[in-house]
Amino acid sequence: MTEAAVPVPVAGVAMTAIGIAVVRARETERDDRLYSDPFAHLFVDAAKPSYGARWDELTPLLDMFYPARTVSVRLVDDRVEAAVRQGIRQIVILGAGLDTRAFRMDLPADTRFFELDLPETFAFKEPVLTRGGATPRCERHVLPVDLCGDWAEALLAQGLRAQEPTLWVDEGVLGYLLRPDAQQVVATLTELSAPRSRFDIGSFAVDPNSGAYLALRRLVSGGDETPRAAAGLGPYIEKWLHEHGWDTSFQTWAEQAAAIGRPDTDGGPETGNMVAIRR
Template identity: 40%
Template sequence: MTQSLPAVSITAVGVAALRAHESRRPDRLFDDPYAAAFHAAGSSLLPVAPGETPQGGLGALFARQVAIRTRFYDDYLLAAGCSQVVVLAAGLDARAFRLGWPPGVRLFELDLPEVLAFKDEVLAAQRAVPSCERVVVPADLRGDWAGALRAGGFDPAVPAAWLAEGLLVYLSREDAGKLLSTVTDLSAPGSRVSFEHRSAETRDGLLARAKATPGAERVTRLWQGGLGGEAPEWLRGHGWAPTVVSHAELAVKYDRPGDETLDGFVTAVRQSSTLR
């Protein structure tokens, strides 16, 4: 594997390692049969300390969070009932291959060209076959990605389920608002969107803990905070009806108790349309 990846995309290799770790558990919350291959192919790109594993350092901090997050988004996308699914900054997400999609679903994956090239090389080596119609859209989310998405066959008149997994924290407040404004413009009534929500930046929050973890600066320096705790209010003000679920609630639901924080997820349904 010869490709190089942008710094922000290299973190996806680390997340793949956590998904592979979860998939090996007898009580796993999901099964990702491609995660180990992604990690193996990209492990040389990870600037990790010698001996660092999913059980230590940042891995220990994020392992349960990634497991709960992955399962939550799996359930969200399958329950959305939309024939169009859009995964923003798709990275090494393999839901087009590992989930049991109903007939007629078209799943769009947006990311930088080099990320998608890396991903497709690994998937080809695994002889992976998508379980829905998969459309790869090379695009920079800081540019005209809406045009690229439309060119790929996306229909803004049809409700879509949007996923921004692990994305907004890497964006400034302005860029996060711009991204979600574009999502709003492309969303017919009945569309859905989901992403991580942090109700407060407290000393015991996940981000604060990560910043205090030795060696974590290589990741935490990339974080810009996104909308912070204002996401539900932003969504309400732009024609969405949001709901928030906490990690604590999901930990009980998935039987994964632990040291809970105020972190969680927001999911919203489009109530009105401002299509242009």
């Protein structure tokens, strides 16, 4: 009997997660790898046939994004480990895509690990993981939600404890949301964040007119060139966070990459990650 076909996201923003799985698969094959994601190639192998010739459009784009993007995966891993060392036992990955940290990292079994993404992402992700025999190493909760809607109730219903500190991770999702939606996500998670909570915000494409960014947009939108309204958190997010009970610090990818053995990484002076800690 043949296996049922897995629905592969070949259009829309959910397909960007496949690009990042390619990044993690590529890193995993290196002798000097920064991390190992043994599941990344399962997603790549499952997705590739559905793309046909379009797969070749994805590869040069990934060459441009790869150096900073792969460094960011390792840095988020490090921050997940640090949060766990500090006693944090709930982690929320916003726009989790094909993230497999709940399976590949040595997390305490009582860690509550929440993955939020669109339903089409999990319609692809879950069967691929099941067929690959993947077993989570902690309490994993999958939430097929639109971050532009009301997701807080679902998160609380799945077991998030707002009175305990949480590590929130934005690794390449809020930049895709229109500005009011992205800012609302931060307002919502602020309400759910007890003191000592942490919020890791990755900043990737800052120039919406750069060649790489435009090519990515064309690929995701299927060729639609309509100018887009302002997206992402915007320039005043740091001020907003300060005013709403968070202390923040920012480091570029380049600064941090040197320390983990990738001194040539340069994502530009405004790309890096902000770490916010709830007072």
